[in-house]
Amino acid sequence: MLVVFGIVVLALVLFVTEALPIDVTAILVMVLLMLLGTEGLVNLTHISTAEGISGFSNPATITVLAMLILSSGISRTGLVQILGRKMAAFAGEDRDRQLLATIGVAGPVSGFINNTPVVAILVPIITDLAHAGKTSPSKLLLPLSYASMFGGMLTLIGTSTNILASDISGRLLGHPFGMFEFTKLGVIVLVVGSLYLLTVGHRLIPERVPVDEDYIQEYAIEEYLTEVVVDPESPLVGQTVETAIDGVAFDADILQVVRDGEEFIEPLGHKTIRAGDVLRLRAGRETLQQLVERDTLTLTGHPPRTEAELEPDTEAAQTLVEVVIPRGSFLAGKSLASSTFRQRYDANVLAFRSRGETVRDHMDRRRIRVGDTLLIQAAPDSIDRLSDNEDFIVAHEPEQPHYRTEKIPHATAIMAGVVGLAAVPWGAIGSALAGLTGVGAFSALAALSMPILVTALAGVVAMVVAGVLEPTELYDAVEWDVIFLLAGIIPLGIALEQTGGADLLGALVAATGTYLPPLGVLWVFYMATGLLTGVISNNASVVLMLPVAVEAANGVGASPFAFVLAVTFAASTAFLTPVGYQTNLFVYGPGGYKFSDYIRVGAPLQVLLSVVTVVGIAFFWGL
Incomplete structure (x- = not known):
């Protein structure tokens, strides 16, 4: 039991610190359980090799995999995007109608399509809607994430957490969830949560992103943008843009070349620099001084200060855009220097936001994390390629999206x-x-x-046969880090049960029954799960808390199924931090939020829904 508790603590530390990606942490947990299990070094964890890898064949893991593919098929048709456009037409420039439309689309749709891709699809639509209506995106993006969580509780398939909890409930109680098992309570949560956002929540959200969209000023990178003229004797003359500046020695990028009044943007790599060219650079003051002295450059005194000044005088689409890094992206866990992002997409990164911090210099050395938002400069065709790639969430809709509407x-x-x-x-x-x-x-x-x-696996086959998805797109549609997280963390729950760890923790919590009625103990579990989900993933918190909840329910003579439902709802509606739930991460950067914004808006909502959910469980299912 102590060994398993030690592994749990190690997993929690790694989840919170993000020292390793979450999927790698899950695999490490799985390996440790097997090494210390029956077929390993010593019989300490009671986990055999077969049990250790059982997460890969677990029905919940396979079901989540299939649902991710089905959700991808829906998104590739453009159905959600079309609903989003209709929402934008309804909302117009009225902020209240924009908020109502955001919640009205995200909530119900998330009940039938996994809520994570729903938010990924709607982020660019909501951002464009906000800017078109002169509304700060900050006012709409956090409600978008929260509404998707409400909607995720309408059906079994709304979120991967529900599917995982159903499987654990089936194993522990012989009672898996039906498709619409908790829909009646989910509708109440959706209505109450939506009313909160429409009346109180939106007033608590600060306008972090300016109404008038200007990325240069929003990211405060004016001091990092400079114009220089290439002198005739400069050693840069005759070199290509790609080789002119040593990226290892100098933290600088050439963003544009202006020659005889004509502005050139990406791709610039193979363009040869000539005497008299004006180079628009991203560089800090110290780096700029070194470049001027080394390469015989002359400052023009007219650096670009706004987005309009940095963009070329053409009818091309905007060249500055925000890009969010979702789970599964090839950039996650890498630095810009170690990846091929610049070469692959002919794009420059001007700055990026990471967990509320804006990074403007030495970006090549920083590790990119899930949820980070990059401010990039790229040509319109590069932005279109980024939009078509599931490694990125581009915070603006492409001009000519490629949807299979037929x-x-x-x-x-x-x-x-x-x-x-x-x-x-x-x-x-x-x-x-x-x-x-x-x-x-x-x-x-x-x-x-x-x-x-x-039915989900049959649906995957049907999507391919019907041409909704190409066979090669099946693998790109799966968030493999989520699958490995499930596969690695499921054996940890089994180990907690088999070593008696869940019994011990359940008995400790049940001791509160001396002072609290069963309804009070149920509320304690709801709040504890919500707080735990705020620092680790929602799926991990369900695996850890459900066995304990069942034992605690038995200890106080309450219905174990009621406790299972409380944990499931709490894990799927985690509002307090940006890191506990993936949809919160998706809106973190584009909304310009600070960590405290989630607490300011989410804490009252968490308390409100804790009461609504616990009372609803007692009313519908009894204690």
Whole structure:
């Protein structure tokens, strides 16, 4: 038990500090459990090799994988984007209508498409909507994330946490969740949470991003932008832009070349520098001084101070854009120097936001983390390529998006079939038909089962057959770090159960039953899960808390299923920090938020929904 507790503590530390990517941490946990298990060095964790790798074959893992693919298929048709545009047309420039439209689309849609890709799809639409209506994106993006969490609790498939919790509930209690098991409570959470955002929440959100969009001023990089003239005797004459400045020795980039009044932007790499060229640079003062002295450059005295001054005088689309790094991106965990980002996309990074900090210099040395937002300069075709790549979330819609709109009927029919077939109570229908008709053959329906795992995998095949997805796109659609996280963390929950760790923790919490009624203990579990999810992933908190919750419920003589529901809802509605839930990370940078903004807006919401959820569980399912 002590060994397993030690592994839990190690996992928590690694999750919080992000010393390793979350999926690598999960694999480390899995390896430690097996090394110290029955077939390892000593029998300390009671985890065999088969149990250690059981997370890879767990129904929850496979179901989440299939649902990620199905969600990708829906997004590639442009269905959510079309709904977003209709939302924008309805909202116009009225802030209240913009907020209502944001919540009205994100909430219900997240009940049937995994809420993580829903937010990824809507971030650029909401950002464009805000700027078009002269509203700060900060006022809309955090409500977008929160609304997607409300909506995720409408059905079993709204979030990967629900699917994982259903599997654990089935193993511990023999009671997995039905497709619409908690929809009635989910609707109440959605309505109450939405009313909070519409009345109180939006007043608590500061306008972190200026209404008048100007990235140069927003990221405060005016001092890092400079214009220099290449003197005839400069050693840069005759060199290409790509080789002119040693990126290792100098923290600087050539953003544009102006020659005879004509402005050149990306791709610049192979353009030869001539005497008299005006180079627009990104460089700090110290670096600039070194370049001027070494390369015989002359300052023009007219550096660009606004986004309009930095963009070329052409009818091309904007050349500055924000890009968010989602989980699974090839950039996550790498530095700009170690990746091929610049070469692959002909793009310059002017600054980036990481966990509320704006980084403007020595960016090549900083490790890019999930949720970081890069301010890049690139040509329109490069921005389009970034938009088409699932390694990035571009905070503006492309001018000519590539959607398979003709496949919308196929995708919606397939998704409806996946949900419908899994939700149909085949047993009850068979018994009813047999009783009404007297035909015993109908009773065979009672034995028919359509688990969501089966219907989801069938839906994946149907998407490929119908041409909604290409076969090669299946692998790109999966967030593999989430899959490895599930596979690695599931054995930790098993170890907690088998070593008695869950029993011990459950008994300790049950001791509060001496002072609190069962409803109070249930509330304690809700709040504890919410706080834990704020510092580690929602899936990890469910794995750790559910076995403990079941034991605590048994200890106070309450319904274990009620406690399972409380933990599930708390883990899927974590509002207090940007790092506990992936959708919060997606809006962190584009919204310009500070860590404290999540506490300011999320803490009252967390307390409000804790009461609503706990009372709702007691009312609908009993204690």
